Amino acid sequence: MEWLNSIFMEHSALQAVVVLSLISAIGLFLGKIRIFGISLGITFVFFTGILMGHFGITIDPYMLSFAEDFGLIIFVYALGLQVGPGFFSSFSRGGMQLNLLAIAVVLVGTLFAVLGSFITEISLPDMVGLLCGATTNTPALGAAQTTLKQMGLDATGPALGCAVTYPLGVVGVIFAIIFIRKFIAKKQDMVVDNSDDSDNTYIGAFQVHNPAIYGRKIKDLGRLTQSKFVISRLWRDGIVSIPTSDKVIAENDRLLVVCTEADVAKLTILFGTHEPEDWNKKDVDWNAIDNQLTSKDVVITRPEINGKKLETLRLRNQYGVNISRIFRSDVRLLATPDLTLQLGDRVTIVGESSAIEQVTKVLGNTVKQLNEPNLVAVFIGIVLGLALGAIPIVLPGISAPVRLGLAGGPIVVGILIGAFGPKMHMITYTTPSANLMLRGLGLTLYLACLGLDSGEHFFETVFRPEGALWIAIGFLLTIVPVLIVGIVTLKTMKIDFGSMAGMLCGSMANPMALNYVNDTIEGKHSSVAYATVYPLSMFLRVIISQVLLMLLL
Template sequence: MLKIASRDRTILMRVVWGALLAMLCAGPAAAQVSEGPSASGVIGQVFETIRPVTEAGLHGFFQLLDNQPIAFVLLALAIGTLIGKFSFKTISLGSTAGTLLVGVVLSMIAQAAYGITYAIPGILSSFMLLLFMYALGLKVGPQFFSGLRKGGLAFVGIGVIVWSLNWVICYFGAKLVGLAPGYATGLISGSYTITAILGVGQSALASGAYVPPAGTSVEQVGANMAAAYAISYVLSTVFTILLIRYLPRIFGYDAKAEAKLAEAQFSGGATDPVPGAPGALVMGFSPYDLRAFAVTHKDFVGQKLSQLAIDFPQVPIIQVVRDGEVLDLSGDLMLTKDDIITVRGDVHDLIHTDGGLIGPESDVSLARRIPLVVADIHVGKHKHAGKSLAELGQVMPGGVTVQALFRAGNELPLGPKIEVQFSDVLRLTGPDAAIKVMAKQLGGQAILATMKSEVLYLALAMLAGYLVGIVTVTISGIPFSLGTSAGVIMAGVGVSYFRSRNPNFGGPVNEGARSFLQDFGLNAFVAVLSANVGPKVISALSGDTLLWLALIGVAGALIPPLVAFYVGIKVFGLNAIISDGASTGARNSTPSLNAIMEESQSSVAAIPYPVSYALTTVLALIGGYFSMILT
């Protein structure tokens, strides 16, 4: 190998740097020497891109964000998430509210200081929101229908309370202080964060259902709606996130403790997640363990594995190592002296299966290097119907144990006399090869934990939910629809519901991927939303009505869920987190749902959310229409 002295190495580095500087200083002429782009040409192009920004200072920076909207979204996400982590006396904004604030401030500065109006295509924010809703539906689906059975009427009552109070506060508040036509409808739309209410208000104007008074044009009424919407939307979004996040604490409840109680309540006493749910295929605590022994006892030497399986059914042999090699167990192998056997069984039984029975315990890594997996298997053969777990255990390959049994999405208690039925789902643990053999015998497929996500089912389910959501029925001039958000979350609920009954449906979804879709989808949606709302806030920051718009909008956003939460826990007897989730859905505040899930460290608040959300979406559209024609 060629060695270079320190002094020579220094001289060589100087020569190399000198050559590079010469290339940079040579200009375009030097670039003609080679056919491809030179280093100076590439570096020059980079500086040509950056120079307008550096020369224009902050103006160039905000112009860059306008030209590159993706950069705006990522910057708002980064800074907003960082701000959301800071807390003051255990109170923090959270990533969603932080992202919204950063995005609004950036867009307002760009508009006020440099006349730059950000307008990011709405399709980006809509798609991000749909990803969030679908991912959320996947997580809460199995509990959703249980929630309907246990608290459906209460969820409907909470929805009606929030909607009616919001309408009364915004409509009569605007009327009381003498706001011009259009402001009441805009306040309802903004404080409820339902943009479609502006659409039904415009529909009332266009159809002639509402005729503006003399001296007021249709355009002016529309501008009033937009101004009230912009002011109340931003303020109500931020303050509602904070209110919903800390509602349990305001009334003296511990959010985490209440969430655990709610999870136990809606799980029906189950201890294992249903098939397809997060954590379903995680190897948790197990009374079963692997141990290896060297065969020295005379009762084992010369014995065949089939006979030992009969003599010691509680401690099956799953691997044999002889002379440093793992033997094939497909035949009826006979043990010899000094073989190392690996067994898997209940720790209690293994403790008593010591060297006195088999031989000394071995620490040979080859004997203990057996990967164990968890798999959900759908029982697809009728011949196993009616067999007890004790009977079924006799045909299981060595080392496979039953961790849980599910029927119609419900966990059943384990016991030797519990009978397995066709279409049940068995959660088995054991060596990978043995699990696959057992799956074949049961007539199903071993669904194992995976790092992949099922894109096909995601796309088809989201498409179906989206198409259902856009179906619109017009009654008396008022357009009604489920809405794409509600349609997609119900698609996620449906997929997870059917998967809990048959894990073959859609295959497993990696929890990390699902969680990423949920968190990134919502915050990216908020970042885009903030860019487009900020300029509207600037245009509304004038006139004597600004203070009234802020006060009425915030009151219409906060008082209804506050009252509904109290009614939920005191009148309907709901768990605090469930009441909070129902109030959040009734307020149509998806970012707030994320906030209470962060605070409680649980997704259980999302169980009542779709019920009250769908109901109040319809009621809010009706109320928005009448707020316009009654002005």
């Protein structure tokens, strides 16, 4: 049995891989268990590591440190790539209001944590750990630990605090949302207003009866209104065509227009008459509405197209086709001339079959190419992120410079590359499954190492008198900010309950709570709100955890 002992107990690279893999496998299996519809998911890896650490299983300290840091780096960088494309656009329209509310949740929780540290005998590093667990934010914990190590201080306390408060952090948000829904929300709060849903396109048919636009070219119509729209088809005298920008509009022309639903009224005034027929049903056979034209969905897979604006391709003039809609990450976008195309975009092309086939070759449509991950961009991004994280930032009132560290640097670079990489013709596309694999692998590795490192002292921490205090404070740090901001939002603002709940889940980085909300509330507003506030909230918590320690220690 020596070989078995060497695999599990004797420190070596083989033993480290075996132990961490075993912890991850057991934790992920347990994470599938649901109690009252709630599961801790991947968090069970953390607690499996704690249990093994408690029973004396260890791995080489250097290997533990490397695996923990590398897992955290992969996770936060892939997270940045995921949220990057929508990070800056999330500040437009209602997104700004939702992000301000999410910032309020973050700041209220931080304020309570600081006050709790002064009122109780809990040290600030331990309180930061409690806050990270209460907000289920492991990247913030990683940033705090990195800061403490840079200051030459012990980083074990925050990990223990996070482990103690994490379970109630998951369910606390759910409890708060249930309370708000039962005792605070009114019937009108549950009604969703879809009139300003900027994430969806709307297809409408209009007839030209406005004398002001008779004889005008299509390219001139855009100057008459601030609304953005794309004319997909034009019927005149029973003949259908793809209108170019130089096409002259005539009386009684029938137009099929792609726009947003909020702009329908304005476009009705512009064109004259809006036809009542519903063109947005899922069962519309676009290839049967006329005999001359057909439509096809094509995926952009040619690297040369990445980062180019739609107007530069001149598809209408050269091939006589029209791109009416663009799908990006399951979001429908208007195919406006100034839209920057990205690898992986799925475009809807309307035109004659022969012309569509030519355009298909121009755009690529070789889906197999997208399945090959661009690892060069991943590793270059990690290097840039670590370089950014190592840059000292001098802040007023802080004696030592602040660094973004292993968590902050990669997530910032990931967001920037995800947002602006295509505009600089960088190929940053990864399939959703590939990104999910990177994030899952990184987070699993980080949690396994973190739990193994914390396990030795976990139970003695929980079962000492201070342990109960830690649990109580952690629960308050979870539920109080959510209740305060949630109640104020419903009482003073015109935000539906679904969007409010999604905002709260995103500000607390709690996907398990979002799953509960999606299961109990119809529509996708909660998911949209979650995605809107999640990037900024995650970034703020990573930075705040470091700044608190640098300022107050």
